Amino acid sequence: MALHIPGLVAVVVFYALILITGIWATKKSKKEEKKCVGERSEVSMLGGRNLGIWLGIFTTTATSVGGGYILGTAELVYLPSKGFLWATGPIGYTISLILGGFFFAGPMRVKKYVTVIDPFQKKFGNIVSSILVLPLVMSDIFWAACILGALGGTMKVILDIKSQYSILLSSIVAICYTLLGGLYSVVYTDVIQLIFIFFTLWLCIPYILINPAVTNIWYTATHEVYQAPWIGFLELEDAGIWLDEFFVTCFGGLCCQPFYQRVLASSSVKHAKIMCLVSGIFCLSLGIPPMLIGAMAASTDWNQTSHGLPTPFHNGDGKNILPLMLEHLCPTYVSIIGIGAVAAAVMSSVDSALLSSSSMFANNIYKNIIRKKASDQEVLWAIRAAILVFGIIAMSLAMASSSIYELWFLSLDLLFSLVFAQLVCVLFIPVSNGYGAIAGLIMQLTMRLGGGDSALHIPPFICYPGCLIKHNSYVQSFPFKTLSVAVTLLTIVIVSSLASLLFRRGLLPVRWDIYNLQINSRNRNQEEPAEEICLGNSETEGKEN
Incomplete structure (x- = not known):
């Protein structure tokens, strides 16, 4: 296969459009910086807290609907070992955004925090907040790596460009406009990217449906034709794993800094809540095209296509099923347009992830712990340096990743398992304090790491009920992630209440009371x-x- 020149030109034009928009957005950022003398770093992170409702809806939706969301959903529906029943991303993200609008957006926006770490730093102190920054930053990096890898696979399939080159190019473009304009560049480019995602994904569907190689998807949902039915199977022994995955996608997103960056940048509490609820509906609607493409891929006789046999599944190329469908079952111009959809999804999430992790590092670690007397200009440079460093790390991970879904799910898993219980306590349970938070962290790490993690190659040292050995590795069929969060929540409340009782009644020495x-x-x-x-x-x- 030769280099696809028209497709390459289309990608370059799209990237140029995004970069120009990002540079244009820096003008608005500069104007806001002039209004907020002495607070330029906060403008870079939150854009002056005047984000309009429609702009907020666009950017929140675009941030959620990344390359991992689109390609990961199509991959899960297509894989014979998974199927539609295991594609919890679209419904999970929707529930997450709706819950965020009803319960989490208000308390965060009312207090005018800068990052999701601020309430932890204020109530639990620097020790707990410093530890919690790690999973939050790691989650953003894994998320950025996942979606960069998604674009690399797409361009490799359709344009015959080495994935490393497309990952490098995408990283450079995203880093450049995020460095230039901060949140404003991210938000305004998100508008263009969401429009691309919506129209191009839906444009591809009719062409694939009418292709003679595709069998009726309603029939293949429950009947084995070319592979197992795409609806998937959920055995009783796998129910615990499914529950864990469902709760991870529902509640992991509630801990994401990119989500709170939009909430905290909104012009009012009311707008923040509406923004979350409407974005949830949009997010669900944009999950339908990749699910349909995954179902049609499972219903395709690949021998009738230019791809031929063996199938993508047998080639170990399931993660690229969406670009493969665009290349082999759509006209050339449609597949080129499809690249725009994936590229838009990637850009809309990479920039958000980089700005998110950099904001937490600069505001909560550098400014509040490392250099408490740092000037505003110094904090700005810390943000820029972090964007560059985290971008390089994400780019390196993307080049080495083997599964889009694996990295996407891992980023949410870190947040659900290590942050969610702490976030609920700091926002909604007044009795919680630093002593309970530290005990909760110990409980979280013990129970979560004890269950092991195949993606990180961590063997388990706790065998929960139903622990099995499959393909020479341990599989925890019990929903131990959900259990660890529930036990952690209970631990924080009990230890906090006990510590409060003992210190206030004078049963423990005052010199031990580090939280006063x-x-x-x-x-x-x-x-x-x-x-x-x-x-x-x-x-x-x-x-x-």
Whole structure:
């Protein structure tokens, strides 16, 4: 196969359009920086907190619908060992955004935090927040790597370009415009990218449906024709694994800094909530095309296509099933347009992931721990340096990844297993404190790592009920990830309550009270009467007036 010149030209034009838009957006960023003298770093991270509702909906949807979401969903539906029942991403992301709108957006936006780590740093201290930054940053890097790998595979299939070259080019473009304009560049390029994603994905569907090599997908959903039915199977022994995957996609997204970056940048609490709810609906609608393409791939007689036999599954090329369908079952111009969809999905998430991880590092680690007296200009340079470093790491991982879905799921798994319980406690459970958070971290790490992880090649040292050995590796059929989160939540509440009781009653020495529970308790007790007197005076004054 020769280099596809028209396709290459189309990709270069698309990248140029994105880069120009990103550069144009820097003008708005500069204007906001002039309005907020001394807070330029916050403008870079949150854009002046004046994100409009429709712009917010576009950028939140585009951030969720990345290359991992699109190609990973198609991959799962296509694989005979998985199928539609295992493609929990679209419904999970939708539930995540709706829950975020109803419960999480309000408390975060009202307090005007800068990152998702801020409430932890304020309530649990630097030790806990520093530890929690690690899974959050790692999650962003895995997420960026996953979607860069998705684009690399697509261009390799359709344009016959080595995936390393396309990953390198995409990384450079995303890093450049994220460095230039911060959140504004990310948001405005997201608008273009979401339009590309929506129209190009739906454009490909009719061409694949009418291809003579594709059997009726309603029939192949429940009947084996070329491979196992694409609807998939869910055996009782796999129910625990499915539950874990479902809860990971539902609740892992609630811990993502890119999500809160949009929430905190919104112009009001009301807009933040509406933005989340509408984005959830859009996210679900954009999950339909990759699911259909995966189903049609499972219903395709590959011997009738230019691909021929063996099938992509037998070639070990399941992760590239969506670009393979575009190349072999669509006209050339449609497959080229399809590249635009994948490239748009990649760009819309890579820039968000890089800005997200860099914001947490600069604001919560560099500014609040390493250099507490750092100037605003210094924090800006820390953001830029982190974008560059994290971008290079993500690019390197993308070149070495073997499965798009694996990296995509791993990024959510880190958040659900290590952050979700802590986030619920810090936002909604007043009794929680640093002592409970530390105990929770120990419990989380023990139970989660104890179950092992095949993606990270970590062998288990805890055999939960139903632990089996398949293909020379351990498989935990029990939903141990969900169990670890539930136990961690309970641990934080119990230890926090116990620590509070022991210190406030003087049963433990004051010198051990590193979180000042006794002092805070006394301050609250002293403040309450003062507030009552103040209220009483105001009421009296009101009556007199």
